[in-house]
Amino acid sequence: MSKYLLNKFLFTVDRDPELVERYREEPRATVEWWESEYANRILGCHTGESSTWLRFDDVEREALAAHDYPRLFELGAHPFLTLTLFIAMFERDHPPLGFQLEYARRLSHMRLPYPDIAT
Amino acid sequence: MAEVVAVIASTHHPFYYRASTATGEDRPPFADEWVRKVEAFRQTLTRADPDVLVMVGSDHFHQLWLDNMPQFLVGKAPFYDANFYNEEREFGLPRMLFKGQEDLSAYILREGLDAGFDLAFSNELRIDHSITCPIITLRPQNDLPIVPVYTNIFAPPLPRPGRFVALGRTIRQLVESWPADRRVAIIGTGHLSLELGGPRQFGPHGPDPEFDRKAVEWISTGDIEGCLSEVTLDSLWEPGNATHGFMDFMLMMGVAGEGRKADYVDTYDLFHTMEAYFTWYPSGGGSA
Numbered sequence: 001m002s003k004y005l006l007n008k009f010l011f012t013v014d015r016d017p018e019l020v021e022r023y024r025e026e027p028r029a030t031v032e033w034w035e036s037e038y039a040n041r042i043l044g045c046h047t048g049e050s051s052t053w054l055r056f057d058d059v060e061r062e063a064l065a066a067h068d069y070p071r072l073f074e075l076g077a078h079p080f081l082t083l084t085l086f087i088a089m090f091e092r093d094h095p096p097l098g099f100q101l102e103y104a105r106r107l108s109h110m111r112l113p114y115p116d117i118a119t
Numbered sequence: 120m121a122e123v124v125a126v127i128a129s130t131h132h133p134f135y136y137r138a139s140t141a142t143g144e145d146r147p148p149f150a151d152e153w154v155r156k157v158e159a160f161r162q163t164l165t166r167a168d169p170d171v172l173v174m175v176g177s178d179h180f181h182q183l184w185l186d187n188m189p190q191f192l193v194g195k196a197p198f199y200d201a202n203f204y205n206e207e208r209e210f211g212l213p214r215m216l217f218k219g220q221e222d223l224s225a226y227i228l229r230e231g232l233d234a235g236f237d238l239a240f241s242n243e244l245r246i247d248h249s250i251t252c253p254i255i256t257l258r259p260q261n262d263l264p265i266v267p268v269y270t271n272i273f274a275p276p277l278p279r280p281g282r283f284v285a286l287g288r289t290i291r292q293l294v295e296s297w298p299a300d301r302r303v304a305i306i307g308t309g310h311l312s313l314e315l316g317g318p319r320q321f322g323p324h325g326p327d328p329e330f331d332r333k334a335v336e337w338i339s340t341g342d343i344e345g346c347l348s349e350v351t352l353d354s355l356w357e358p359g360n361a362t363h364g365f366m367d368f369m370l371m372m373g374v375a376g377e378g379r380k381a382d383y384v385d386t387y388d389l390f391h392t393m394e395a396y397f398t399w400y401p402s403g404g405g406s407a
Contacts, residue, residue: 004185007185008185011180011184011185014205015181015203015204015205017204017208042186043184043186044186044187073316073317078180078274078316079315079316079317079360079361080179080180080273080315080316080361081180081316082316083315083316083320084205084209087209088205088208088209097321100320100321101321103316103320104317104318104319104320104321104322105318107317107318108318109318110317110318112356112357113356114317114356114360117275118275118276119185119274119275
């Protein structure tokens with residue numbers, strides 16, 4: 001299990017306008033592409049010096065591919081990263097604050113202590 | 120020596136810019152009162168007539184990332200670009216450019232390292248809304264050079280609350296020992312109770328009004344001891360999952376000093392979070 005890699009996906013997609021749209025429209029294909037082409041990039045290094053060992057487990061891959069943000073919360077993905085990216089993708093489909101409130105409702109089964117987000 | 124002419128602690132609310140500039144049907148009903156409160160707060164900085172700003176905030180996973188995460192970082196650069204694509208996208212924040220007070224950055228880094236804080240540094244730092252929001256609210260003409268100081272309130276493991284207070288005390292001492300005849304304001308922003316990306320987010324108030332009430336009391340009375348006796352890394356999850364940003368308020372209490380009552384206190388209860396504004400004048404005045 002790699003909370004770090006979940007966060008890295010959310011972080012790198014969120015900061016790239018083209019990837020945000022791609023993930024919104026084709027989530028499963030985008031996750032597959034990202035895991036094979038992007039997951040091992042060290043962001044401060046050139047691509048010849050990538051890592052070799054980073055991959056999602058099946059549960060993580062499916063949560064991302066299904067846009068399943070409650071599951072991402074349960075897996076300990078950083079809530080700020082998840083929220084920011086999902087607002088970018090889906091706020092446009094709702095009235096003002098509508099998506100944020102639906103997001104809260106879909107997490108309403110969660111109780112303290114929340115899943116650990118330490119990486 | 121430099122003089123600390125004002126110490127300011129504030130929430131940073133990325134929606135203020137859009138709310139305060141919106142007109143007609145787009146203008147939210149709470150905007151006018153919010154603007155009035157912010158403009159009154161702004162006067163507390165204007166009155167101190169600073170010529171340098173030390174700005175304490177926290178990067179929200181913009182430039183700083185989990186492959187190389189500093190706990191405390193000081194910017195040392197002649198300029199700082201500011202605000203990021205996702206802040207333009209979500210909050211409508213403008214791109215900005217700041218001048219840096221590079222000699223004060225160098226002084227804080229050197230003396231801070233010698234004082235026991237292993238400060239990271241950045242010579243090319245793009246700063247985000249934790250610092251641009253207070254410029255927009257407190258100094259919209261953006262005419263003063265800054266020293267940005269970033270804290271990690273975001274990516275565990277975090278420094279403990281007492282470490283934030285201690286860094287605040289040290290920053291105060293360092294600015295006051297800076298051999299330059301300059302008037303420095305130290306401004307830091309954080310949060311009261313706050314939930315982001317969790318079930319309690321975007322409610323009609325902050326997620327924990329009782330925590331907010333106590334927090335405002337601790338800050339406004341300078342009750343560092345009382346605050347430290349109740350606030351821990353574990354306890355801060357309870358008022359809301361983003362409430363560790365309160366530790367930047369604790370840092371500012373360290374800057375202001377134990378038992379030092381704030382000279383100006385205001386709050387504004389908004390949906391989602393409570394705004395809180397505090398100013399201290401170390402020399403008791405507030406005029407140049």
